[in-house]
Amino acid sequence: MMLGWRIERNYIALAAVDVVRIATLRGAGFATIKRMSPSAGTTVQATLSVDARIRCLRALEQKILWLAVWMIHHANHIRPKRDGLKVGGHQASSASVATLMTALYFDVLRPEDRVAVKPHASPVFHAIQYLLGRQSKERLERFRAFGGAQAYPSRTKDADDVDFSTGSVGLGVAMTSFAALVRDYVRLKGLASGPVTTGRMIAVAGDAEFDEGNIFEALLESMKHDIRNVWWIVDYNRQSLDAVIPDRFFHRLDYMFTGMDWRVITLKYGTLLEKAFQRRGGDALREWIDACPNSRYSALAYKAGAAWREQILRDLGDTAGIRELLDDHDDESLHRLMTNLAGHDLESVLDAFHGAMDDQPTCFIAYTIKGYGLPFAGHKDNHAGMMTPEQVEIFRKRIGVGDGEEWDAFASLDVPEDELRSFLASVPFAQPATRRYQASHVIVPEAFEPPMSEAMSTQLGFGRILADIARTHPDLADRIVTTSPDVTVSTNLGGWVNRRAIFDTRDRSDVFRDEQIASAQNWTMSPKGQHIELGIAESNLFILLAALGLSAPLFGIRLLPIGTVYDPFINRGLDSLNYACYQDARFILVGTPAGLSLAPEGGAHQSVFTPLVGMGQPGLTAFEPAYVDELCEMLRWSFEHLQADAGGAVYLRLSTRPLTQPARTLTPEIRHQILEGGYWLIEPGPDTELAIVACGPVVAEAIEAHGQLLEDFPDAGLLLVTSPDLLQRGWRQSLTSSGAPGSHIDQLLNVLPDRAGLVTIIDAHPATLAWLGAVRRHRIIPLGVERFGQSGDIPDLYRAYGLDAEAIVAAAAHLCLP
């Protein structure tokens, strides 16, 4: 139990645009609240007694709990249903966090602060925004319905200004830490100034989110990068989805945070319990609660008054003072006392938040009860529990919401409407301010010059192009930020890093350099650096890319993030990648090296189905170049795509296999086709029976096979696919939009006679290209990799897995010869 943070004094919290002076909330004094609106420059002034403030906040706390309960009830029991599905919603999770959210949104937050709200508090978040006039009643009525308020807060789908999407537990929490890193990145470079650079990044987390390892990966990284101004507020209700969680865990959590230089503030007991502890027998009562197993406490919280009395009498009946304490409480007030945890005690919560005004990262562990104030409080099965219509009716009457006033923001509260309205108008978070920025466009050159070399891999080409951009396109380069989970050098970012250095919040010299030890790599760190080096945790890479990729809307500064990762280890961070895309973050992901073509490194490093990830992941456009001049086009396009209104993120799958580069200057038409998804490397003749379709570095085998097949198929063509993803998407869309011109792949394959056969080949799962047979109903044999890889050289591996010229020739013969 730790309450040392409780400071019985006046707070004076100063921020650039926000002056808040609050006399201690426990005293009888008055609070003067004076706030300057940062954008409008107007001054909203309200002078309210502390009691009046607390009265308003309590009224709002009750209102948001009611609205959350009602929103879910309405969606499940009142709104007509068409499909027999349970709509769901989380009344217990919402009740658990109502006090914390009230304190945050109606008192503590400033417009520049950003919050990741735990997924199952979505109804509470929407209710708060409704009271602040930022959410419509219609959308609340359509909670979890098409076009209505989303089940889990969504940046892109919700209309009420969600800062960070949540849903997959753990990721939103980590996002706040990486967003803080990005905030400091733009601040330290002088790209942004003012309140946007001082905003706090706050996660309101469920306690079970801390079972997710990604949180601890992010915590480690937060320490390495000296993250500031981050709060993680844990709704410690000791329940997850299935059950009550074990007792031992949270003592450990404390150590983990303090070990990472975070401050931990534990909010355990509320004011009633604190008072009770001062009485005779109070120490014993506190010890009893401290020792009470989570499950027992939860069960008693569910059973309520008489059960508390019985249990305490049984355990502490002989302790002096306990009987008197029990006698002084009827069942209802005993229940209120025993469930008076600090996470439901508004004053305790406000004190704690206002007491942490410096920039040290802080974890608040707020003891709460899942379902607090509702009939299933503490019940282990309450996660998906739903109040019955009768229970909702009783609750409605108990808190005095009138029949027909269920959606009314101001009705049936202890506070007069005028007073509440003026209070709401004075809430710091409610002040007009830009919260979604439009960033100016970074100009992208018309073309990048492909590096000169006869034989080169796409990975090497990528490194050269980037280093060249650093040298010859400084304005563009200034906005590029690269990052990698400990594979910077081995993914060929070394040249770029040598030119643009490593980002750190402080200057740190490269000791090897200072000691004059020869190294190809300059590892100097400073706030000027443009590469963020991460430890080996791919999930962190994707969440950092999510944060960097939202720098424009969050901080008003356009960054062009590029993250490199070994292609197979994309799978390690898939959910985080999905999370980044779900929020419409804009970044370039470079997966390299990829496929069997990595050869000697073996099966644990050879990716097999990542192109299918590229095709299947919404919000991500995937390319796989064969040649470096194609990659130049793709990169240039990507920098534009990252900035376009209807743009998105990009995935480039690259290889370490050196290939002879074609001596050519790309025509505008071919440049265009590369970005449409493919082009004829060798045009088919009018009467061909065969086309080879290749993607990526196996183009070499396709060219070889094409040469061998010319005798039998003199008109054979070779189609080079640069993006299975774009081709497939274009084709699919053309099927459902009548009157639209045929898709790019349709036009490409249109030149083939109906009887022609296709042999497709990719160093990845054959399904990536197998669908091409459906475009114009050509017969097809798709070649590719379906088994785990292994060590070998390219000839051996390509032969063993059917990727060599011989396999292509055999497939062509099987397909086209009688």
Ligand SMILES: Cc1ncc(C[n+]2csc(CCOP(=O)(O)OP(=O)(O)O)c2C)c(N)n1
């Ligand atoms: C990655 C992931 N796995 C599983 C789930 C399903 N799930 C939803 S809530 C939940 C438990 C949440 O418990 P907690 O975080 O403690 O939230 P609260 O008790 O506040 O509802 C689980 C397992 C999920 N949303 N995300």
Ligand SMILES: [Mg+2]
């Ligand atoms: Mg929980």
